[in-house]
Amino acid sequence: MRYRSTRGDLTADAPNFSDILLAGLAGDGGLYMPETWPKISAQTFRDWRALSYADLTAEVISLFSEGAIDRDTLRDMARDAYAGFDHAAVAPLCEVEQDLFSLELFHGPTLAFKDMAMQMLGRLFDHVLTQRNQKVTIVGATSGDTGSAAIEACRGRERLSVVILHPKGRTSEVQRRQMTTVPDDNILNIAVEGDFDTCQDIVKALFADQPFRDEVSLSAVNSINWARIAAQIPYYVRAALALGAPDREVSFSVPTGNFGNVLAAWAARQMGLPIRRLCIGSNRNDILTRFLLENDMSVRTVEPSLSPSMDIQVSSNFERLLFELLDRNPTRCAAIMKEFRETGRMAVPHDAWTRMKDVFDGMTLNDEQTSEAMRHFYDESLYLADPHTAIGLAVGKRFQEPGIPMIAAATAHPAKFPDAVFSATGIRAALPPHLADLFERPERYDTVSSQISGIQDAVRAHLKSH
Ligand SMILES: Cc1ncc(COP(=O)(O)O)c(C=O)c1O
Numbered sequence: 064m065r066y067r068s069t070r071g072d073l074t075a076d077a078p079n080f081s082d083i084l085l086a087g088l089a090g091d092g093g094l095y096m097p098e099t100w101p102k103i104s105a106q107t108f109r110d111w112r113a114l115s116y117a118d119l120t121a122e123v124i125s126l127f128s129e130g131a132i133d134r135d136t137l138r139d140m141a142r143d144a145y146a147g148f149d150h151a152a153v154a155p156l157c158e159v160e161q162d163l164f165s166l167e168l169f170h171g172p173t174l175a176f177k178d179m180a181m182q183m184l185g186r187l188f189d190h191v192l193t194q195r196n197q198k199v200t201i202v203g204a205t206s207g208d209t210g211s212a213a214i215e216a217c218r219g220r221e222r223l224s225v226v227i228l229h230p231k232g233r234t235s236e237v238q239r240r241q242m243t244t245v246p247d248d249n250i251l252n253i254a255v256e257g258d259f260d261t262c263q264d265i266v267k268a269l270f271a272d273q274p275f276r277d278e279v280s281l282s283a284v285n286s287i288n289w290a291r292i293a294a295q296i297p298y299y300v301r302a303a304l305a306l307g308a309p310d311r312e313v314s315f316s317v318p319t320g321n322f323g324n325v326l327a328a329w330a331a332r333q334m335g336l337p338i339r340r341l342c343i344g345s346n347r348n349d350i351l352t353r354f355l356l357e358n359d360m361s362v363r364t365v366e367p368s369l370s371p372s373m374d375i376q377v378s379s380n381f382e383r384l385l386f387e388l389l390d391r392n393p394t395r396c397a398a399i400m401k402e403f404r405e406t407g408r409m410a411v412p413h414d415a416w417t418r419m420k421d422v423f424d425g426m427t428l429n430d431e432q433t434s435e436a437m438r439h440f441y442d443e444s445l446y447l448a449d450p451h452t453a454i455g456l457a458v459g460k461r462f463q464e465p466g467i468p469m470i471a472a473a474t475a476h477p478a479k480f481p482d483a484v485f486s487a488t489g490i491r492a493a494l495p496p497h498l499a500d501l502f503e504r505p506e507r508y509d510t511v512s513s514q515i516s517g518i519q520d521a522v523r524a525h526l527k528s529h
């Protein structure tokens with residue numbers, strides 16, 4: 064399998080999976096996409112019903128890593144990656160209301176869905192870097208969850224230096240401490256004066272600075288890295304198979320910010336999984352739902368909300384869907400993205416917009432509605448949902464169709480957002496034993512303004528220090 068950029072043609076020396084894992088972002092600023100969509104037959108899906116989560120993951124990723132990493136190697140990695148999850152099913156399904164399921168993706172070490180991919184990514188990086196005798200510097204942006212999952216997956220790995228940028232004061236305290244209390248030398252946390260979009264812009268600016276990119280061997284763990292998306296596809300396959308696919312359609316509801324998680328579901332659909340509808344849930348940072356309802360993709364200021372991990376305006380992975388909706392025309396895609404960057408408004412052609420609406424639905428919940436949703440699912444079903452998960456469940460409930468299972472992605476454990484959960488339900492979710500002393504652990508992080516040069520200096524100093 065070879066990869067191409069959303070902003071450029073497939074070239075003769077097109078990279079493979081290992082190359083794009085290390086590169087993160089394409090040299091032209093576009094996002095990597097597989098050359099073609101692997102297709103999975105109904106019989107193969109049926110055969111996969113018998114596999115463990117880890118073995119299914121190896122099957123799915125191997126379709127994207129052909130020619131770079133073989134299935135047996137992936138299977139060993141996946142078995143190791145998911146062995147530490149606190150649920151035997153890894154990503155269990157819970158029926159919250161009739162035909163409304165919660166797909167719990169928070170049973171990994173940092174209690175959010177990011178662990179599902181990141182535990183694989185840490186191992187993939189180690190494997191490829193050892194093969195190539197290389198080291199890389201990962202710079203990641205986080206609104207709270209990607210950071211701790213990346214740190215947990217990469218801590219202590221000698222070929223990886225990790226720098227995580229979080230928006231100062233805009234994550235929950237649990238989220239911040241999960242990142243800043245990790246003592247390993249290869250980890251640096253930076254609190255940036257700005258919001259998540261500022262952090263994400265910095266990461267993209269660092270990638271655009273080719274000399275710096277080469278100097279530090281820059282790589283990415285955000286969902287701009289295709290490997291992240293590939294490792295998020297298996298749980299959609301798994302959940303759909305458990306509820307009758309490929310012999311029955313299912314729908315998914317996904318609380319959405321950077322558009323990576325729902326894009327993985329869409330990719331599963333491209334590969335043949337019978338997904339009927341994909342429902343996007345937003346908080347008051349509703350650029351995606353505004354777009355779906357009115358074809359209005361215009362950036363506004365990022366507003367803090369009860370679901371801080373979704374406090375995002377520029378949803379990076381939308382570019383991948385746009386590329387597909389434009390029939391993979393990289394020139395048009397690059398022009399639209401350039402205009403978006405310059406004006407803050409994306410002019411999506413009308414036919415591309417209607418094609419998106421053929422598959423996607425969207426709904427926004429403000430903070431009050433999010434609290435109401437947490438209260439509702441607790442009072443009616445004794446299901447304690449974090450604010451992000453509650454948005455997913457509420458949106459799923461809104462778009463349910465008779466006879467079609469609706470599966471909502473439960474993206475974080477309620478203990479990550481204890482205050483919001485407590486004020487909605489009166490229940491204070493406890494952190495699991497491995498995090499029980501989180502509030503006693505010393506924190507370590509730098510605070511830096513959003514100036515690129517300051518961040519570059521901090522990255523260089525970090526590399527010198529270990
Ligand atoms: C808990 C939680 N829910 C939902 C999201 C949104 O997911 P995505 O950015 O993939 O759209 C995030 C952040 O990515 C998150 O951390």
Ligand SMILES: N[C@@H](CCOP(=O)(O)O)C(=O)O
Pocket residue numbers: 204205206207208209210284285286287320321323324372373
């Ligand atoms: N919500 C995310 C934001 C970054 O998303 P990613 O999927 O692109 O890494 C976070 O928690 O950091």
